[in-house]
Amino acid sequence: MAIGTDAVAATASCVAATAGLLTLAVYIVLAVYAKRQIDEAKQLRLAHTRPFVVIELIPTRLTVSLQIRNVGSTMARQVRFEWDKWPEFAGDYGKSALWDKDSGASLFSTGITHLAPGQKIVTVFDSMDKRLNSELPMRYSVDVEYSGPDSEEESADYNESFVLDLNLFRGLWVPKEKTLTNLVDEVGKIRQEVSNWSGSEGLLRVMSSSGERIRARHDRPMHWVSIKEAYERGGVRAVARYVINEVRQKYGLHDWGS
Numbered sequence: 642m643a644i645g646t647d648a649v650a651a652t653a654s655c656v657a658a659t660a661g662l663l664t665l666a667v668y669i670v671l672a673v674y675a676k677r678q679i680d681e682a683k684q685l686r687l688a689h690t691r692p693f694v695v696i697e698l699i700p701t702r703l704t705v706s707l708q709i710r711n712v713g714s715t716m717a718r719q720v721r722f723e724w725d726k727w728p729e730f731a732g733d734y735g736k737s738a739l740w741d742k743d744s745g746a747s748l749f750s751t752g753i754t755h756l757a758p759g760q761k762i763v764t765v766f767d768s769m770d771k772r773l774n775s776e777l778p779m780r781y782s783v784d785v786e787y788s789g790p791d792s793e794e795e796s797a798d799y800n801e802s803f804v805l806d807l808n809l810f811r812g813l814w815v816p817k818e819k820t821l822t823n824l825v826d827e828v829g830k831i832r833q834e835v836s837n838w839s840g841s842e843g844l845l846r847v848m849s850s851s852g853e854r855i856r857a858r859h860d861r862p863m864h865w866v867s868i869k870e871a872y873e874r875g876g877v878r879a880v881a882r883y884v885i886n887e888v889r890q891k892y893g894l895h896d897w898g899s
Contacts, residue, residue, distance in 0.1 A: 666668040692717035692789035694756060696803050698766060700810045704734075705769055707805075709753075709762030717787045717799075720753040729773040732768030739764060756787075772807060851857040 693713035699706040711717045728740065738744035747753075748762070756762075772779075785801045871879040 651674065657729040684850075690715060690790065691797070692756070692758070693831055694720055694785050694786065694801070695788050695798075696722065696783050696805070698805050698807065698810075699763070700769065700813060703809065704732075704771055705766045705772065705807065706763050706764045707766040708761055709756070710759055713789070714758050715790050716758065717789050719755040720756055720785065722749050723784040723786070724749075726778065726865040728781060729777045730767050731771035731777055734765050734767055737764075744869065757883070766806075769810065773811060781805045 663798050691713055692711055692715050694709065694711050694717050696707070696709050710721075729735065730740070739746045739748060742750060746852050753762070763816055781804070783803050783805060785803065786798070788796055789867075790796065867883060871883040875882075
């Protein structure tokens with residue numbers, strides 16, 4: 642009998658120990674999962690609160706522009722650029738002081754002190770046709786280094802690498818851009834159209850709409866009935882008073898003498 646009791650006790654102890662180990666394993670899994678969720682939330686918060694500076698080439702019909710912008714939500718500071726090789730140019734844009742290391746231009750020498758969220762800097766990079774038909778390098782790598790707040794509102798350093806590949810624009814059809822000249826032409830067309838609406842004395846001609854004409858035709862029989870009733874009540878004078886009142890109501894006139 643004692644042996645049976647000892648076996649039951651031993652079995653219970655084993656079950657309890659196993660349950661304890663399983664509980665511990667569950668707690669460990671939950672702790673690892675919670676830690677992973679916290680890290681992901683931190684990374685997501687960092688992505689929404691950090692600066693993000695990009696450098697890219699923008700094609701137009703005649704040129705290729707270089708654009709630097711902060712697409713993040715906070716200020717980027719001390720923005721620096723490191724080219725794998727210094728750009729060469731097919732057009733005359735390379736003669737700009739911006740690309741002369743000894744000119745004192747700060748964009749690529751000392752960098753940008755601060756770049757606000759949404760702020761961008763754009764400059765013409767090269768002639769599109771001349772560049773694509775030249776033997777110059779068509780691909781550049783640029784490292785961008787800058788600092789800004791992290792998810793803990795402390796300063797952090799960031800480093801991104803970008804590839805500027807001009808071959809992407811071969812055979813690319815770029816939509817025609819609207820320029821100031823196009824705007825002036827459109828304003829001229831609007832002015833001409835407005836002048837066509839005006840009469841010889843500069844007064845605006847107003848045409849009644851089809852809805853107004855339809856409503857007038859619909860009301861015409863009612864007017865004749867009213868005129869007949871007015872004549873029966875007071876003769877010609879009553880008809881005259883009715884017509885005068887109708888004209889006043891239609892054109893918003895007032896009888897200032899009454």
